[in-house]
Amino acid sequence: VWQPNRGLGGARNAGFQVSKGEYVLFLDADDRLRPKAIExxxxxxxAHPQVAFVVGDIDNIALDGSYLSSPRWPLLQGNVYEDILKVxxxxNTxxxxxxxxxxxxVGGFKPSCSPSEDVExxxxxxxxxxSAHHRSTVAEYRRYPNSLSRKGALMLPAILRVMRLQGDVVKGNPRLSEARRQGEAYWRxxxxxxxxxxxxANAVRCSPRGFTTSLATLLWYVRGRLFVWPWRYRKSLLRAVKRRFCPAK
Known part of the structure; x- marks a missing residue:
């Protein structure tokens, strides 16, 4: 399949259009599916014939394919919109x-929500x-410094745009409105x-443009929470900067 670059969502939509199966799974080129994932x-x-999609667990792997971690979420069943609206x-898809x-x-992936169209x-x-969730590890997600999930200044505005779209859906429902508020705080x-x-990192490598973009994103989208983080997450932030710029010899 060939088409002009239309981003991740556009590529997934194009792949879906030429697929023919009853079931669909979207796998990025740098990630891996486990051998018995589909099974x-x-x-x-x-076990749950009434559901429309099922969710398994993943492992995080490094750029070289080595194991990093196994994030685990609660097993959810049934109507889980409120749950994933919060957290x-x-x-990953x-x-x-x-x-x-x-x-x-649902009309596929929405390019207007890029690069958070998968969450939408x-x-x-x-x-x-x-939906139904199960405990089998079905895929390996590759994490590396330049992956999308590490690009906060790019992802934060996009994910908050997706959450704002939920405002029209939850309007008039206090419970879902509160879940949306919690979800926005989670993503911030x-x-x-x-x-x-x-x-x-931009300050350390003297990148004025990158520093300005990151600072503007924090001031505009994070606001008051910004004054809590540096102290709350000081150790993990310092470790992250040290790993990136002072690698072990």
């Missing part, structure tokens, strides 16, 4: 097997359909910390 997903579908209970009809019904799709699907913390690491 584990289909077993979960068999990202789905580590590589951990999800969808029924084809789900992607058709998961929220949209969870709002419309039930998550990508705000990554942006703060970028800010420190």
């Amino acid at each position: 584990a997903h289909l077993s979960c579908f068999a 990202n209970h789905v580590a 590589i951990a999800v097997l969808f029924r084809r009809s789900v992607i058709e019904d 799709l998961l929220l949209h699907a969870a709002r419309l359909f039930p 913390d998550y990508f705000g910390k990554e942006t703060l690491k970028e800010l420190l």
Whole structure:
């Protein structure tokens, strides 16, 4: 499949259009699917035939493929929109097997939400359909310094744009509105910390443009929480900068 560069969402939509299967899984080129991943997903579908998508666990791996960590989230069942509105209970779309009809019904990945179109799709699907989560490790997510998940100044505005879109959905529902508020705080913390690491890294390598972008992102999107983080996360931030610029000999 060839097309002009339309970002991750555009590439996934193009791949989906030429696919023919009843089930769909989106796997990025730098990540890995475990050998029995599809079998584990289909077993979960068999146990929960009413659901529209199933979610497994992932392992984080380094650039060279070595093991890093195994993030684990609570096992959710049924209508989980409120849960993942609060916290990202789905580590990555590589951990999800969808029924084809789900992607058709939600309209695929929305380029306007790039590069957080995967979160928008998961929220949209969870709002419309039930799901089931299982404990099998189905994929390996590669983490490295330049991966999208580490680019806080890029990701933070995008993910908050996705959360703002949920405002029209939850309007008039106090419970879901509170879940959305908690979700915004969660993402401000998550990508705000990554942006703060970028800010420190840009200061160390004397990059005025990068420093200004990171600082502007923090001041505009994080605001008051910015004054809490440097002290709360001082040790992890210093370790991150040290690993990047003072590698062990």
